Each structure stands twice: as C-alpha cells, then as structure tokens.
Amino acid sequence: MITLKLPDGSARQVAPGARARDVAESIGKRLAQAAIAAKVNGEVVDLAREFPAEPAEVSFQVLTDRDPESLEVLRHSSAHIMARAVMRLFPGTQLAFGPALANGFYYDIESPTPITEADFSRIEAEMKKIVAAAEPFERFERSVPEGRALCSEMKQELKVEHIDEELKKYPTLSFYRQGEFIDLCRGPHIPNAGKLGAFKVLSIAGAYWKNDASRKQLQRLYATAFFTQKELDAYLAQLEEAKKRDHRVLGKQLKLFTISQEAGQGMILWMPKGAMVRSLLETFIKDELMQRGYSPVYTPHIGRLDLYRTSGHFPYYRDAQYPPVYMNPMCQTIDTWLTLLEKKKLMQEREQAFLNLLESFTKGELPEGEDDNAQYTWGQVVLDVRALWLEYREAKDDEGKLTSLRNWLHGQEGYLLKPMNCPHHIQIYKAQQRSYRDLPVRLAEFGTVYRFEQSGELGGMTRVRGFTQDDAHLFMTPDQVHEELVSNIELVLMILKILGLNDYRVRVSVREPGSSKYVGEPDLWEKAEKTLVDVVSQLKMNFSIGVGEAAFYGPKIDFIVKDCIGREWQLGTVQLDYNLPNRFDLEYTSSDNRRLRPVMIHRAPFGSMERFCGILIEHFAGAFPLWLAPEQARIVTVSDKFNDYAKSVEKTMKAAGLRVTGDYRPEKIGAKIRDGSLEKVPYLLIVGEKEQSAGAVSLRDESIKEMKARDVGSFPVAEVIERLRTEVSEKRIRNVSTASAGLADTEEKYSA
RNA sequence: GCUGCUGUAGCUCAGUGGUAGAGCACUUCAUUGGUAAUGAAGAGGUCAUGGGUUCAACCCCCAUCAGCAGCUCCA
Numbered sequence: 029m030i031t032l033k034l035p036d037g038s039a040r041q042v043a044p045g046a047r048a049r050d051v052a053e054s055i056g057k058r059l060a061q062a063a064i065a066a067k068v069n070g071e072v073v074d075l076a077r078e079f080p081a082e083p084a085e086v087s088f089q090v091l092t093d094r095d096p097e098s099l100e101v102l103r104h105s106s107a108h109i110m111a112r113a114v115m116r117l118f119p120g121t122q123l124a125f126g127p128a129l130a131n132g133f134y135y136d137i138e139s140p141t142p143i144t145e146a147d148f149s150r151i152e153a154e155m156k157k158i159v160a161a162a163e164p165f166e167r168f169e170r171s172v173p174e175g176r177a178l179c180s181e182m183k184q185e186l187k188v189e190h191i192d193e194e195l196k197k198y199p200t201l202s203f204y205r206q207g208e209f210i211d212l213c214r215g216p217h218i219p220n221a222g223k224l225g226a227f228k229v230l231s232i233a234g235a236y237w238k239n240d241a242s243r244k245q246l247q248r249l250y251a252t253a254f255f256t257q258k259e260l261d262a263y264l265a266q267l268e269e270a271k272k273r274d275h276r277v278l279g280k281q282l283k284l285f286t287i288s289q290e291a292g293q294g295m296i297l298w299m300p301k302g303a304m305v306r307s308l309l310e311t312f313i314k315d316e317l318m319q320r321g322y323s324p325v326y327t328p329h330i331g332r333l334d335l336y337r338t339s340g341h342f343p344y345y346r347d348a349q350y351p352p353v354y355m356n357p358m359c360q361t362i363d364t365w366l367t368l369l370e371k372k373k374l375m376q377e378r379e380q381a382f383l384n385l386l387e388s389f390t391k392g393e394l395p396e397g398e399d400d401n402a403q404y405t406w407g408q409v410v411l412d413v414r415a416l417w418l419e420y421r422e423a424k425d426d427e428g429k430l431t432s433l434r435n436w437l438h439g440q441e442g443y444l445l446k447p448m449n450c451p452h453h454i455q456i457y458k459a460q461q462r463s464y465r466d467l468p469v470r471l472a473e474f475g476t477v478y479r480f481e482q483s484g485e486l487g488g489m490t491r492v493r494g495f496t497q498d499d500a501h502l503f504m505t506p507d508q509v510h511e512e513l514v515s516n517i518e519l520v521l522m523i524l525k526i527l528g529l530n531d532y533r534v535r536v537s538v539r540e541p542g543s544s545k546y547v548g549e550p551d552l553w554e555k556a557e558k559t560l561v562d563v564v565s566q567l568k569m570n571f572s573i574g575v576g577e578a579a580f581y582g583p584k585i586d587f588i589v590k591d592c593i594g595r596e597w598q599l600g601t602v603q604l605d606y607n608l609p610n611r612f613d614l615e616y617t618s619s620d621n622r623r624l625r626p627v628m629i630h631r632a633p634f635g636s637m638e639r640f641c642g643i644l645i646e647h648f649a650g651a652f653p654l655w656l657a658p659e660q661a662r663i664v665t666v667s668d669k670f671n672d673y674a675k676s677v678e679k680t681m682k683a684a685g686l687r688v689t690g691d692y693r694p695e696k697i698g699a700k701i702r703d704g705s706l707e708k709v710p711y712l713l714i715v716g717e718k719e720q721s722a723g724a725v726s727l728r729d730e731s732i733k734e735m736k737a738r739d740v741g742s743f744p745v746a747e748v749i750e751r752l753r754t755e756v757s758e759k760r761i762r763n764v765s766t767a768s769a770g771l772a773d774t775e776e777k778y779s780a
Numbered sequence: 781g782c783u784g785c786u787g788u789a790g791c792u793c794a795g796u797g798g799u800a801g802a803g804c805a806c807u808u809c810a811u812u813g814g815u816a817a818u819g820a821a822g823a824g825g826u827c828a829u830g831g832g833u834u835c836a837a838c839c840c841c842c843a844u845c846a847g848c849a850g851c852u853c854c855a
Contacts, residue, residue: 134850145785233850234783241852245783248850276848280791289828289846345855347781448855482781482853483846491854545855580855598854667812694812702816716814728815739815 030079032088040088044081048073049219052090064098064223065091065216072097074167074216093223093255103128105165105218106227106253111135112209113154114249118143123211124186124237124246131263131594132252136235138186143247148229151249155227158207162222166205167215175201179212186237187212226260227253270592275645276488282650282708284641284658285489294486294493296638301658304687305644306637308656310474313498313633316519322470322500327452329476333442338611339451340547342444344580350480350493354442355404358413361385366433369426386417412440449475450630453501454612457626462616467626468508472500474637489642490597496637502629503614509627513563513585513602520587520600520633528761529647532589532599534569536560537577546580548607556604557583579630581607587635592646599635599643604628651708651731655756662709663690663725664700666716673720677713677745684749686756688713705730710762711752718742727751731762 032040032051042051048066052059052075065072067089068079079086091098107126110133115121118139126135137143143151170178172191179187191212195201204213206221218224228251235248254260271277279285284302291297298306314324333352336342342349346367354360365382368374389410416436423429446452453471462469476496485491502512524532538557539546546553560583564571571585578584584603588596605628608614615623634640644652654660661681663674671692681688691700697714704712714726719742726742743751 142784231849232784235851236782239852241782245851247783250850287847293846341855348854450855479854484781484783484851485853487848578855603855664815666814669812694810696811696813696818697815698813699817700815705816712815714815718814726815735816 029084030081031085033085035089042079045078047076047078048088048090049075051088055090059090059092062092063090064093064095064218065101067091067097072101072216074165075219076164076167077216099255100128101216102218102224102255103133103253104216105221106224106251107133107135108165108204108206108209108211108213108217109155109158109221109224110151110227110229110249110251111137111211112158112206113151114139114143115209116154117147117150120183122186122246123184124190126211132230132250134235134248134250136237136246136248138244138246143232143249145232148232151229152227155224159221159224161207162220163207164220165215165217167202167217168205169200169202171200172196172198175203175212178203178210182210184212223255224253225255226257227251228260228264267593270594273592273646273649274488275490275591275642278645278650279489279642282645284645284650287488292493293483294481294491296489296492296494302641304658305652305656306641309634309637309641310498313523314472316522317470317472317500320470320515320519321468322472325453325456325471325473327446327449327456327473327475329446329478330443331446331452333444334438335451335455336444336447337438339448339454339608340580340611341447341451344545344547345447348479348481349447350445350478352442352444354440356409356412356440357401357404358389358409359437359440359442362416362433362437366430366437369430369433372426383417383420386413386420389413390417412436445478446475447477447479449473449477449497449499450501450608450628451612453499454608454614454628457501457503457614458612462503462626464505464616464618464624467616468502468504468512470500470502472498475499489638489645490591490595492636492638495639497632498634498637499630499632502631503609503616503626504629505616505618505624506627509559509604509629510563512629513559513604514567516602516629516631516633517563517567517569517585520602520631523600523633524587524589526759527644527647527653529589529599529643532587533596534564534571535574535577535586535588536564536571537574537579537584537586539578539583540576543576546578548581548610552606553583556606560585560604579603579605581605582630584630589643591643597635597639597643599640600633601631601635603630605630651710651762653759653761654710654752655759657708657710658687659689659707659709660687660752660756661689661711661713662704663688663713663715664697664704664728665690665692666697666714668692668694670715670717670720674715677715677725680745681749684753686749686752701728713748714739 029041030044032042034040040051040054048068049060049063052063052066063075066075066077067073069086072091091101104127107128111123111126114135114137118141120140122138124136124138127133172195176188176191179191191201201212202214203210204215204217230250230252233248233250234245236245237243252260252263254263279302282301283299284305285299286297287293287295288297317324330353333342342352351360352363361382365374368378390413416432419432419436420429423432453473456471457469474496476494478494481491481493486493504512524530539553564585574586577586582603582605584601586598587600588598590596609625609628614626616626618624652658663678665671665674674690674692678688678690691704693700701712708730710730712728712730714728719725722742722744724742724744725748727740727748728738729740730738732738
C-alpha cells in the first residue's frame with residue numbers, strides 16, 4: 029500500500045495502480061468534479077495517472093480551478109485543442125511545440141497554406157466544437173523506436189526530428205490522444221476538453237524552429253485560455269488598459285516625445301515637455317554624483333576608428349554599429365571587400381569586379397586646378413588606390429590579400445559614431461599621470477551613443493538607435509573595487525526607490541562559457557564574476573544569474589523592470605571590467621612607486637535616458653510626481669474678468685520656482701478643468717471672484733481618485749506655493765499604480 | 781534581419797475602381813460661465829513613397845520606407 033499525505037495533514041492508503049481521480053472521488057464528489065489535475069510530491073500529474081508502487085509515502089493534493097498550477101495545465105491542454113482545430117482546418121499541418129505561457133499559450137506550426145488573422149474565427153469555432161464534445165485526454169507511452177514510427181506515420185516530421193535530436197535519450201515517449209488527435213507530449217493535461225471555459229486566439233507571428241535563427245521559420249499562433257468567460261473578459265480588459273498607458277501612446281498624447289520618419293527610425297525627438305522631465309532627472313542625478321565625488325566630463329559623439337579598434341568595439345560588434353565614416357571615399361568599398369573576404373564569401377567574379385574598380389581609379393589624368401572634394405582630393409584617392417591595387421595583386425593567398433586590405437584600411441583616417449563612452453573617458457584618464465592617491469577617479473557624462481539595432485527591434489523609447497546614457501567610468505585600485513561596487517549598487521537602488529520603481533529584478537550577467545565574443549583572460553573573468561556574486565550576496569539581494577548576458581569586456585549587475593505590457597527592460601547597470609585597462613595599458617603609481625593596472629567600473633543607474641523615461645511614463649501613466657511634472661500647476665480662471673489677478677498669481681508662483689501656466693481661453697471652467705486633467709497637470713488652481721477678493725486660489729488636486737473630492741479648498745497664494753515646494757523637495761510620489769498594470773505575474777520574480 | 785498585419789486631415793478612425801468623410805483638436809465670431817466637454821461658422825488631405833495594370837487607382841499588383849505583434853539579436 030501507498031500512503032498519501034494530504035494538505036490538511038491527514039493520510040490515506042491506496043493500492044499501487046490506483047489513480048488520482050479515484051482518490052479525489054473518495055474524498056468527495058464535488059472535489060472530483062472540480063478536479064483538474066493532481067500534485068504528487070510536488071509534481072503536477074494527470075488525474076488518470078496511476079500511483080507506482082514506489083515510493084511508499086507521497087504528498088498528494090487534488091488541484092482544482094482555484095490552484096494556479098491548474099491554469100497552466102488548462103492552457104497547455106488548450107494548445108492541444110487549438111492544434112487539433114488547426115489540423116482539421118489545415119490538413120497537412122506540421123506541429124512543433126505548444127507550451128503554456130504566463131498569460132496564455134502558443135503552438136508553433138507549419139501549415140501548407142499560411143494562417144492569417146482572418147482564420148482566427150474559424151479556428152475558434154472549431155475549438156468550440158472540440159470543447160463541446162468534451163472528449164478525454166488519454167495518455168499512453170511508447171518506446172523511442174515505436175514512438176518515432178508513430179510520429180512518422182502521422183507525418184509529423186518536426187516531432188520525428190525532435191525525437192532524433194533530443195528525446196531519444198529517454199527510455200519512453202509519452203503521447204496524448206484526444207479523439208482523432210494524437211500529440212507527442214509530456215503532459216499533464218486536463219481530464220477532458222470540456223474543462224476549457226473560455227479562450228481567444230490572439231495573434232500570429234513567425235518563430236524559428238527551436239528558437240534557432242538558422243533554422244526554418246514556423247508560424248506561432250498565440251492564444252489565451254481561462255476556466256471562465258469572466259476571467260477571460262477581465263484579462264482582455266486589462267490588456268486594453270495597459271495599452272492606454274503605453275509610453276508610445278502617452279508620449280504622443282502628452283506631447284513628450286516624437287519619432288519622425290524623416291529624422292530616422294529609432295531616433296527620439298524630445299519635445300519640450302519630455303525634455304523637461306529628462307532635464308529634471310539629469311539635474312537630480314548630477315547633484316547626487318557631485319556629492320559622491322564624481323567629476324563631470326564632456327566628450328564628442330564620434331571617435332577615431334583606432335580608438336575603437338583598441339577597445340575592441342569596432343572589430344567585435346561591427347553588425348551593431350553604423351558604418352564607419354572614412355575620409356577617403358573608396359574606404360567603404362574596400363571595407364565591404366574586406367568583410368566579404370573575412371567571411372569567405374568573396375566570389376571570384378566579385379573579387380574581379382573590385383579589382384577592376386581599383387584599376388579604373390589608377391587610370392586617367394588627374395583633374396587640373398581646384399579640387400571639389402575638400403576632405404580628400406582626387407589626387408590622394410588615386411595615389412592611395414594605386415598603392416592598394418599594386419599590393420593586393422602581389423598577395424599570394426587569401427591571408428596575404430586580407431593583410432593588404434587590412435593594412436591599407438588601418439592607414440586610412442576613419443571615425444565611428446561612438447557605440448560607448450568608455451574609450452573616450454579612458455583617454456581622459458590617460459591624459460595625466462595617476463597616483464594611487466588620486467583613485468578612485470570617477471568620470472561622469474550624459475554620453476550619447478549610437479547603435480545600429482536591427483530594424484525589427486526598434487520601438488518607442490525603449491529600443492532606439494541613438495540614446496544617452498547617464499554614464500560614468502570609475503578607475504580604481506583592486507582593493508577599492510568592493511566599496512565602489514557597493515556604493516554604485518546603492519545609488520541604483522536609491523534612484524529606483526525615489527521613483528517608486530519597486531517592480532524590478534536583479535541579474536548578475538556572466539559570460540557564456542566557450543563563446544568567442546568576450547575579450548580577456550578567463551581567470552580575470554572568473555575573478556570579476558566572483559566579485560559581483562559576492563557583493564550582491566553580501567548585500568542580501570535576490571538575484572538570478574544571466575549566462576551569456578555579460579558585456580564583452582566584463583560581467584555586470586543589471587536591474588531589470590517590466591513595462592506595462594509585461595516586457596522586461598534592462599535599466600540600471602553596474603559593470604566590472606579588468607579588460608579595457610589592459611587593452612589601453614592604463615596605469616597608476618602605487619605607494620611603493622610601482623606602475624600598477626587600475627580596475628574599471630562602468631555604470632549607468634538609469635541605463636539610458638530614453639528607455640528610463642519611457643518606462644517612467646508607463647510607471648506613472650503619464651501623471652508624473654510634482655517634482656518631475658513638466659507643468660506643475662495650471663491656473664484656471666472662472667471667467668476672463670479674473671485674468672489680471674490670475675496673471676499676477678502666475679507671476680508670483682513662477683518667481684517662486686514653480687512651473688505654472690494659465691488657461692486664459694474664453695472657455696467655460698468645466699472645459700478648462702477637463703483639459704488640464706487630461707493633460708495630467710498635477711494641480712489646477714481655480715481663480716474667480718472669491719479667490720480674487722481673498723488673495724487666494726482654489727486648489728484642485730488631480731491625484732485624488734474620486735473626481736468629486738479633487739477640490740481641496742481655497743488657500744492664500746503663499747500657502748499654496750509653500751505646499752507645492754514642500755512636495756517637490758520631498759520628491760513625493762503621487763498616484764502610483766503598479767508597473768505591470770495588474771497583468772498576471774506568475775513567474776518567480778527572483779531566484780537565488 | 782525574419783514572419784504576419786497596418787499606413788486616409790494635427791490626433792483617433794470610417795470609406796468607395798469614377799479624383800474623399802466623421803469626431804476631437806485648430807482659426808474666427810458670439811457667449812463671461814464656479815470644479816471633466818457653450819454654440820455657430822471656417823480652414824485643413826498628392827489617401828506613406830515610387831513604379832505598374834486600367835479609359836480611369838486612395839482602392840488591384842510589385843517594390844521601397846515607416847509603424848505594430850512576435851521570433852532572432854541587444855557591447
């Protein structure tokens with residue numbers, strides 16, 4: 029006999045081979061009816077699963093629609109039901125994977141005729157039929173060869189491939205049958221399709237087979253499912269609400285920023301109100317940094333290619349950069365030539381074309397008189413090209429050709445739009461002799477960088493091609509590292525706290541073992557990674573390890589927050605770097621007069637101003653705290669008889685350092701209040717007969733939820749000024765809603 | 781970059797193979813109103829761009845650009 033320990037502490041005996049469903053029935057009929065799955069020793073299993081003889085004692089729980097695990101089971105089963113419907117409507121469909129997600133599920137498929145949004149209603153109708161039939165999910169097992177044969181027989185080639193690549197190491201394969209539909213699947217599943225209360229097919233998108241961009245692209249059908257229609261409706265309503273606070277929507281409505289097709293994709297144009305918010309944030313952090321011993325610096329937006337060859341940015345991350353700017357107009361072409369040769373993709377025909385081009389440049393007379401290219405004369409171009417042409421023809425093999433192209437390009441003057449600020453800051457460090465007494469040197473700059481993100485990645489302010497980091501580089505002795513790390517982590521935490529951004533997680537990002545995308549010696553990496561883990565552990569922070577998330581020069585601690593539609597974004601970052609000091613040969617003089625290598629910390633508490641402000645817009649739903657509000661108060665006159673008094677109030681308040689405007693349109697007061705409210709002005713100051721005679725304003729606080737309670741009474745102007753100034757200096761947070769706008773957050777926020 | 785969808789007035793969106801509409805916003809006039817929308821009139825568009833099909837294209841086809849969803853990527 030097997031002993032089951034139930035959640036209420038009681039125990040039950042069952043014979044081996046008994047099913048979870050039998051136990052549920054023996055406990056109660058209603059429980060059995062409500063049962064979705066069971067949990068045995070922490071593992072969720074089918075109700076029909078038989079208890080094995082071993083172990084003799086297990087914990088046991090019946091899961092009903094009230095348990096969160098059940099929803100996951102339901103959604104996974106829904107994926108099967110959806111796949112079954114698709115198979116009926118699109119014969120010959122290949123199935124890949126169909127897992128449950130935090131808010132729904134998907135199934136990756138490949139159908140002979142592509143599915144479009146227009147098919148969603150048909151798919152849903154077919155699913156309804158399957159649900160109405162309420163057929164059971166039946167599990168059965170096969171040996172690997174038998175299972176493979178079964179998949180092959182069903183013409184499910186992707187499943188066969190998966191068995192061959194992954195599953196063949198297991199002793200048996202499990203399948204689930206639902207009517208005519210059989211799917212290779214680990215389970216568990218709901219007892220029958222009738223348990224699916226409400227569902228909706230949401231979207232279709234491309235997804236690579238096994239998440240590998242080099243493999244074929246399948247169609248991924250997204251949907252969601254719930255036990256009741258009411259829950260589904262609530263979820264869809266939440267999605268709608270979240271959309272309204274999307275920073276792209278609010279940014280337009282509140283005139284915070286714009287992106288113009290003419291200025292270029294991924295380029296944020298800060299409008300006056302957005303710029304005000306950013307400027308206030310910058311001032312805030314700048315003041316903090318000055319107190320913490322940072323030195324502000326300024327560096328240009330472009331830098332010589334050699335600088336970035338030394339740092340490693342240029343060679344390591346070509347794909348993510350704007351192409352370099354060369355003085356010689358031929359360089360772009362030679363650069364392409366070199367890249368093709370490096371990637372062994374230079375066809376002979378193509379090579380000949382390049383050579384012909386070079387040769388054509390070496391011929392002909394030089395133009396007489398004034399040259400119309402001020403940066404690089406034709407004479408220089410011809411001489412340069414001729415030198416390369418001669419050398420390249422001499423090259424005996426690909427190696428020789430590569431060398432000639434490389435040497436030539438290295439001799440050409442070129443600039444890169446800077447992808448990072450560190451090399452420039454390093455030059456400032458190097459510009460003078462550094463003693464151990466000077467360290468740590470902390471150089472800070474709001475540095476604008478440019479990265480050529482793939483076009484499909486761009487969106488709003490959170491993923492852009494030009495952005496400004498609240499960057500700083502700290503140069504220190506090895507034994508100062510710990511203290512500097514701690515103080516920077518505290519800075520990030522302080523900022524998040526002041527803004528009420530409490531929904532974040534911490535990740536220690538380390539290198540991917542065996543990957544070639546990192547510079548430096550493994551033992552330095554080892555050391556750096558260990559240091560970071562030690563520091564966050566010591567600070568008793570919850571964190572996860574992000575393998576492969578490190579920067580190419582070192583590991584980092586990232587602070588990641590969610591936007592209102594549930595996507596995660598890295599904001600603050602603190603990075604430890606033993607490599608760039610080596611590459612740039614940085615030194616300081618120690619107390620015993622030796623030349624030693626400093627250590628660097630790169631850190632950006634906001635990450636980028638663009639992304640941070642984007643997240644903030646969503647976090648506050650556009651209603652910024654008073655200290656950040658672009659327009660802190662707006663004077664609303666009851667009629668224009670009071671405009672003169674209102675203007676004097678406006679002047680007084682502006683003189684007191686508050687950002688105040690006046691609405692002097694000949695509109696009715698209700699309309700003006702409505703406009704002010706929609707524009708998320710924190711305070712509206714109503715001015716009419718009573719206020720004018722009393723030297724007062726009537727204060728309307730827009731952060732009060734109940735509209736009728738917003739009128740908080742009449743106060744003397746001086747008192748209102750005092751009140752607002754206090755709120756500003758306290759950086760009081762008004763009206764904060766959760767960053768995820770109530771979206772289900774079933775994932776573990778932290779893992780230790 | 782890939783797959784799919786979308787692009788009409790400043791904004792949100794209707795629309796038809798026979799050269800365009802609504803609401804809001806804007807301008808003007810009237811109204812001087814006490815805590816979420818006063819009324820009227822007016823102005824405003826090469827229907828993303830470039831080709832093609834057609835007697836005729838905003839509509840159909842192709843390409844490009846951009847946006848959205850997702851995948852891949854993200855120093």
